[in-house]
Amino acid sequence: MLVINKDETQKKDDSLTRESTHDQSQELSRPHHEGSTHKPQFLLHEVAFVGVICGAQLMTQAGLGQSIAPLHIIGDSFGTRNPGQLSWFAAAYSLTVGTFILIAGRLGDIYGHKKFFIIGFFWYALWSLLAGFSVYSNQIFFDCCRAFQGIGPALLLPNAIAILGRTYVPGRRKDMVLSLFGATAPAGFVLGAVFSSIFGQLAWWPWAYWAMGIVCFCLAVAGILVIPRMPLPKLDTSASTYQRLDIPGSVTGVIGLVLLNFAWNQGPVVGWQTPYTYSLLIVSAVFLCVFAFIESRATHPLLPLSALSSDAAFVLGCVGAGWSSFGIWIYYFWLFLEELRGHSPLLTSAQFAPVAISGLCAALTTGILISRVRASLVMLFAMTAFTVGGILIATAPVNQVYWAQAFVSIIVMPWGMDMSFPAATIMLSDSMPHEHQGLAASLVNVVVNYSISIGLGLAGTIEGQVNNEGANLLKGYRGAWYMGIGLSGFGILIALMYEYHTFRKSKKVPSEKLFA
Known part of the structure; x- marks a missing residue:
C-alpha cells in the first residue's frame, strides 16, 4: 500500500512538473511587456536592427577615445598644457554621461524607448558638430560642448538596452545580442582613438568631431527606419507627470x-x-x-529599491570595483605609452587595437556561459581578469618590448570589461519587469561611469603624493596602478562572497523542496 501511494505521488509530481515546464515555456514565448511589438521578421532586418542599437555603445566609447588620444594636440590648439585643464576634455563628457543616464531611463520607460533613442543620436550629432567648431572659440566652450555632448550617450545607452530587453525574451538569443552590445565598447574606444589620432596628426582635429556628428545623424535616421514599433508602456493615469518623473x-x-x-x-x-x-x-x-x-x-521613485535583489547588489558591487580599476588602467596606460615610451597618439591607438578582438571573444563567451554557469562565477572570472591585467602593466619596465607585458595586459583586460558588463546587464534585465527595463540599463551604466570617475580621483590623489611633484612620472603611474589592483582585488572579494551566497541559496532550495 505504501508503494502504491509512493508511485501515485510520483506520477502526480511528474504531471505537475510537465505542466510547470509547459507554463514556463509559454511564459518565455510571450513578450514581457503589454501591447504588440513588431519584431524584426527577417535576418537582414534583425542584423540592421541590432547593428543600429549596438551603434549606441560604439559611439559612446568612441566619444571617450576621441578626446583621450589627441589630448595634447587639442590642448596645444587652445594654448594649454595644464594637466588639470586637459583632464576636463574627457571628464566633462563622462560627467554628463554618468549623471543623466538614470533620468533618461525613466523618460524612456514612460514616453517610449525608441523616441528617446533617436533623440539621443540627434542630440549627440548636434553637440559633436559644435565641439568641432569650438576650435574658433576657446577651451571653456569646448568643455561645455563636451558636457552637452555627453547627454546624447546618456539618452542612448539605457534606451538601447531597454529596446533589446523588450524585443527579446530571456534566453540564448537575448544573451548573445546583449553580449554583442557589450562587445562594441572596446571596439568603439579604439575606433574613436584611431580616427581622432589620424585627423589630429595628419589633418585637423575638429574633423574627428564633425565626422562623429555626421555618423550620429546617419544612425538616428537608420534608427527611425529599422527599429520596430515600440508600444508605449501603460501609464498610471492616477499619477501626474510630476509624480511619474x-x-x-x-x-x-x-x-x-x-x-x-x-x-x-x-x-x-x-x-x-x-x-x-x-x-x-x-x-x-x-x-x-x-x-x-x-x-x-x-x-513613483526614480530608483525603486524594491526592484533590486541581493544578487543585483552583489553584481553591481563587482561592476563598480572592476570598472574603477579599468579606468585607472586605461588612463595611465595611455600616459605611460605616450609620455614615457614616447609613442605618437596614432601608434598608441594601434597598440590598443587588439582590445577590440579580445573584447569580442570575451563578450561572445559570456553570451554562451551566462545561461550555463552561475553569474557569480562569471563575475569572479571578470574580477580576476581586471586584477591580472593591472598587475601586468604595473610591473612592466619602460624599455620593455611591447609584446611582453603590455600586449598581454591589453589582451587580458577586455575579459574583465566584456564579461562583467554583459553579465550584469543580462541579469538585471531578466530580473526586472518590462516597465523597469530602462532602470535596469541605467543602473549598470551609472555604476560603470561613476566607478571610473571615483577610481580616477583616488588614483590621481595617490599619483600626486608619490611622483615627487612630477619629477618621477613612473612612480606616480605605478602608484595609481597599485590603487587599481587594490580595487579589482576588492572586486574578487565581493565575487567570492557572491559565490558563497549563491551556493548557500542553491543548497537551501532543494532542502526546502524536500520538506515541503
Whole structure:
C-alpha cells in the first residue's frame, strides 16, 4: 500500500512538473511587456536592427577615445598644457554621461524607448558638430560642448538596452545580442582613438568631431527606419507627470551626482586641501542623502529599491570595483605609452587595437556561459581578469618590448570589461519587469561611469603624493596602478562572497523542496 501511494505521488509530481515546464515555456514565448511589438521578421532586418542599437555603445566609447588620444594636440590648439585643464576634455563628457543616464531611463520607460533613442543620436550629432567648431572659440566652450555632448550617450545607452530587453525574451538569443552590445565598447574606444589620432596628426582635429556628428545623424535616421514599433508602456493615469518623473528625486539626484563627480575629478588637480573641493563633496553627500530620503517615500521613485535583489547588489558591487580599476588602467596606460615610451597618439591607438578582438571573444563567451554557469562565477572570472591585467602593466619596465607585458595586459583586460558588463546587464534585465527595463540599463551604466570617475580621483590623489611633484612620472603611474589592483582585488572579494551566497541559496532550495 505504501508503494502504491509512493508511485501515485510520483506520477502526480511528474504531471505537475510537465505542466510547470509547459507554463514556463509559454511564459518565455510571450513578450514581457503589454501591447504588440513588431519584431524584426527577417535576418537582414534583425542584423540592421541590432547593428543600429549596438551603434549606441560604439559611439559612446568612441566619444571617450576621441578626446583621450589627441589630448595634447587639442590642448596645444587652445594654448594649454595644464594637466588639470586637459583632464576636463574627457571628464566633462563622462560627467554628463554618468549623471543623466538614470533620468533618461525613466523618460524612456514612460514616453517610449525608441523616441528617446533617436533623440539621443540627434542630440549627440548636434553637440559633436559644435565641439568641432569650438576650435574658433576657446577651451571653456569646448568643455561645455563636451558636457552637452555627453547627454546624447546618456539618452542612448539605457534606451538601447531597454529596446533589446523588450524585443527579446530571456534566453540564448537575448544573451548573445546583449553580449554583442557589450562587445562594441572596446571596439568603439579604439575606433574613436584611431580616427581622432589620424585627423589630429595628419589633418585637423575638429574633423574627428564633425565626422562623429555626421555618423550620429546617419544612425538616428537608420534608427527611425529599422527599429520596430515600440508600444508605449501603460501609464498610471492616477499619477501626474510630476509624480511619474519623480521631479524632486531627479533634481536632488542630478545635483548630488554632478557635485560629487566635479569635486572628485577636481580634487587631485587643485589639491584636496582647497576649500571648495571638500566643501562640494560635503554638499554632494547632503543632496544624495536627501535623494535617498525622497526615494524612500516617493510613489513613483526614480530608483525603486524594491526592484533590486541581493544578487543585483552583489553584481553591481563587482561592476563598480572592476570598472574603477579599468579606468585607472586605461588612463595611465595611455600616459605611460605616450609620455614615457614616447609613442605618437596614432601608434598608441594601434597598440590598443587588439582590445577590440579580445573584447569580442570575451563578450561572445559570456553570451554562451551566462545561461550555463552561475553569474557569480562569471563575475569572479571578470574580477580576476581586471586584477591580472593591472598587475601586468604595473610591473612592466619602460624599455620593455611591447609584446611582453603590455600586449598581454591589453589582451587580458577586455575579459574583465566584456564579461562583467554583459553579465550584469543580462541579469538585471531578466530580473526586472518590462516597465523597469530602462532602470535596469541605467543602473549598470551609472555604476560603470561613476566607478571610473571615483577610481580616477583616488588614483590621481595617490599619483600626486608619490611622483615627487612630477619629477618621477613612473612612480606616480605605478602608484595609481597599485590603487587599481587594490580595487579589482576588492572586486574578487565581493565575487567570492557572491559565490558563497549563491551556493548557500542553491543548497537551501532543494532542502526546502524536500520538506515541503
